[in-house]
Amino acid sequence: MARVFNFSAGPAMMPEEVLKIAAGEMLDYQNTGTSVMEMSHRSNAFIAIANDAEKLLRELMDIPANYKVLFLQGGASTQFAMVPLNLMGENGKADYVNTGMWSKKAISEAKKYGKVNVVATSDDKNFNYIPALKKEMFDPQAAYVHITPNNTIFGTRFTSLPDTGNVPLVADMSSCILSEVYDVNKFGIIYAGAQKNIGPAGVTIVIIREDLLGKELPVTPTMLGYKVHVENESMYNTPPCYSLYIAKLVFEWLKNKGGVKAMQKINEDKAAILYDFLDNSKQFKGTVEKEFRSLMNVPFVLPTEDLNNAFIKQATAAGFINLKGHRSVGGMRASIYNAMPVEGVQKLVDFMKNFESQNS
């Protein structure tokens, strides 16, 4: 079967070029006579892969020298616990902004380790906007402020970062890392699961400012302390070797595409194709307030449940897969991460136009 356009929210589609390189190296990685998944993580060949991955990520995100880069396991969901376990010790309290399902999960996890103050929420409108945030809303004594810059399920995006003064900003970038330019200096910690914009599930990226290390609560399990992973260069135990290797290939691919700034432009163009259509359609409607629309996840609905179902069915048959929306929003959601080519979005919009003319 020919490859389809995969609009999955995650695990998401991968660049075809990367899959081809991985396929070519599957049985014999660069004359080692083994696959990357059969290598010791202490071998020279694998250490070179890990070092290259870090070097490339630092280059792509322009990560300053006073930040450490970790490749961990457990997904973003483990970071929901690791962040408070490692930072809450300072003052026992933290500020969170509730902009959707993933924020909520981060909040409920953090409550196990300290006092959580939800400074703002958009739950009154089923999270279809980002609440306004002013400096006065944050507690200057909080250990950190946690945000979710892109809300994968509801399709919203922070268009500006809050001013939190001296309080470190912690961001769950699982669905927007490397999709647009972020100034790493504005953050204390950035974390992201890989399976949306980077590579296969299994590796989790953590970028942490050095002064935030070594403050973990005494009960913190060894594996959940950032410092131990920094001291062991992400090899305290066996890292997710194969996922990390694929991530390295994706970083190389992104660098060859011109880096994050060039990719952001492509992503803006891609999103505009879809949003322009939604804004002009009589039947398809976006669900998010315009100002806060995500570049990565685009939820939309048709006027009836029957039409939603018919659309998803016909789209799947035509090779546009995984368009079913999350149950909390309904309708459809097109996830258009870095690996989705412009052509995929253009063809989807053509398909939507056709569907609309046939059903009106």
Ligand SMILES: *Cc1c(COP(=O)(O)O)cnc(C)c1O
């Ligand atoms: C997918 C996602 C998560 C969950 O990631 P896991 O790696 O499955 O734990 C958390 N936050 C955001 C914003 C996500 O998109």
